[in-house]
Amino acid sequence: MNPAFLRPARKLASLLALALTLAACGGGGGGSENDAGPQQPAAPVSKTEAARFLSQSTYGANEASINHLASVGYARWLDEQFSKPLSPFKAHIDRTIADYAAAGTGSVNTNDVWEAYWKQAIAGEDQLRARVAFALSQILVISAAGDSLGGRPRTVAGYYDVLQTHSFGNFRQLLNDVTLHPGMALYLTYMANRKESATRVPDENYAREIMQLFTIGLHQLNPDGTLKRDGSGNPIPTYTNEDVTGLAKVFTGWSWGGPDNSNSRFGGGTPDPNRDILPLQAYPNYASVSEKKFLGVTIAARSTATVADMQADLKLALDTLFNHPNVGPFVGRQLIQRLVTSNPSPAYVQRVAAAFANNGSGVRGDMKAVIRAVLLDNEARDANLASSTQFGKLREPVIRLAHWARAFNATSKSGTFMIQNLNNPISQLAQTPLFSPSVFNFFRPGYVPGGTAIGNAGLVAPELQITNEASVVGYLNFMNDAIRNGTGSGRDVLPNYAAEIALADDAAKLQARVDLLLTHGQLSAATRDEIINAIAAISIPKPAADGSTTNVDNARKNRVYTAIFLTMASPEYLVQK
Known part of the structure; x- marks a missing residue:
């Protein structure tokens, strides 16, 4: 590997630990009790705003989705997404069962559920539903990691379809269908x-x-999600x-x-x-x-x-x-955490809880109203608030991988997106959909890393529960390999870097494109310069004497790989703002 590539990679990796302990904590200082509530903002005025919204509401932006959202605006985009049909996982399982039966060999397993998941996450049109269903799967948790569901892929797929079905429905019906x-x-x-x-x-x-x-959680909550306390100052059990x-x-x-x-x-x-x-x-x-x-x-x-x-x-x-009055703030806060910021202000939580309590037409539990409240709130959309060091969330490893695949229009050779168990923190991502170690998910919404500035500030950082030195190195190695070679079983999922290769001769233009797709233009000047310098350090040679351009093509590809990897290793990418 080119030494010029390694130098900034090492530097950014060393900065990663600082980012994960200081910046990943999220919100807190964002809103105030007097902030305006959920908004219906005008069409995004820039592509960076569109890309930022898509990082919160989907598995990640690509050029087409950025351009579309920039042209239609947030409200219309939400309406379009609410009308998209779902992508049923059970249908994929049933087709696979039929295929195996026709072939006379094979049987479905959890890998087939993951194929359905990754196909939707990477290539699905119903991106908002997919992202909300994934958030719900981390609240109303089941897992195929244990004996009870490990051999029941159709059951797991059917359960996820319940979450998908009611992502835009009513929480009361969701609760009923989950229970049964x-x-x-x-x-x-x-x-x-x-x-x-x-x-x-x-x-x-x-x-x-x-x-x-x-x-309802363990303790009684005020409408803004803060704890109710008794006369002695103690939290009141629910x-x-x-x-x-x-x-x-x-x-x-x-x-x-x-x-x-x-x-x-x-x-x-x-x-x-x-x-x-x-x-x-x-x-x-x-x-x-x-x-x-x-x-x-x-x-x-x-x-x-x-x-x-x-x-x-x-x-x-x-x-x-x-x-119960706890449900709105309890569930609403977790949806904010999964989509926008780890530590939303009490005012933000209260506005989302109010939407849960009443959608404007007297209906409680309307998930569409809750989603609008989460994504269109001033605290979610105001770029000035986003610049606060206390705003944002650590991107989950699963979402990082899906984001890369979407940003660079990855396709599946098999058509089934054969990405399977990714739980190994040493060599993979330390996270796999529907495969958490317990009903408490991979990380708790109230997780506080011990001995950190986050804890001292009274903040939480859920995703840091699966983040340590080993998992950081595992993520960097995994993504470096995926960026260059594709990912999944048999390298089934391959990116398309044609647009990036076309810009590879101009380091600044290449960096700017990758910055928009992955970090909605939020890279600091220092990080941007490091990446541009690393790209430029990879010289593009003249064609070989025999006219072959293989060496030129490889140099351009290496520039693209470098731009993407260093961006995805940067603190500004890892912390979604």
Whole structure:
């Protein structure tokens, strides 16, 4: 490798640690209680503004998407995206099953789910839905990493389709369909959950996590997401162990879908061919009939249970959670974190929570209204606020890879985008979609790296939970290889650098194009100069004596590789602003 390439790479890599501990923390200082609320900004006045918006709302910008957004404006672009049909993962799985059957060999596995994911992330037209669904998958978490779902790719794909379907729907229906999905029931162990007896209590796993992680959180919140405190200054819990016990009873008696609710089917016998995607159904013989108390609600004891009773109890439980005042700020803040900034101001959170509470037409939980509020808020769009050292978020490794592929119009040789497990932090990205180590995702929304300026400032940096010296080196090595050779199984995913190669003779123009595509023009003058100098240090020779231009072509490619790699290694890229 050219030494001129290595020198700035080493320098930028050394700066990376500083960036990840000082700049990746995100928002905080951005808005104020008197800031204007969610806006309907005019059409972007520049391509850099369009590229910045796309970094928050999609898997990344490319030239065509930048030009389109710059011409139509934010509001119209959102309306266009809301009308895009979804890209169902289950359809990909079913096609693959049919292909294997026709070939007489092979079977689907989690790799096929990842193929569907990467095809949508890189080549899908429904980019906003894709990005929001991915955000929801990090809040309402299931994972194929364990035994419960590792051998059920159709279930995992079907679950992701639920998230996609309701990304632009209503959070209440999302909560219902997540609860009744076999993927969640298997992952959080309430599939075939039995009523209490003298020797057994109902499984409490889902009852706890649906409150703690999916809806209301551990502590009562003000509308702006700040903690409510008691007279002694202590946070006020949202629920007690008794609430968990009472709510767990509601989730008894639910098991596999199928044509009947026989005892055999409840326990997994006589499986329906589609049970891996069918909603759970009620089995009254196994439902708790004792009194159920949770979150101030009491369901009276019964002598027996019916299907209608179980459905009514479930509706009441989910309605109670959905209407809890914590849900708007709790979920809204996490959506802001996943899309815009790690530490949104309380005012920003409150405006998003208000959109969750009322979409302007009296509807609670309208996800379109919430998405508009997140992306069009003054705190998200104001470039002056973005320049604050406290604004932004560390880009997730998965999104960095998708961004590179989109920016440079990558295609798949197989047509299936064969990118698979990327969890190895030493040689890959330390993150894989739908493959987190636990229900707590790869990183917690409140993660604070110990002994850092972030913690001292009272800020959080979720993505730093999977970031360390080894993962930084792993990312740099992985991307250096991908940029030059493509990525995926058999180098299936290959970029197209034709537009960049056409500019390679002019180092400044090449750098400017890459800067727009990857960092929406936010590179500092110092970093920009380092990259331009590194590009220029790669001399472009004259054609060989025999007229061959291979040496010229290779030099131009190396210039392009250098421009992209150094940009993606820079602190200004790694911290989305």
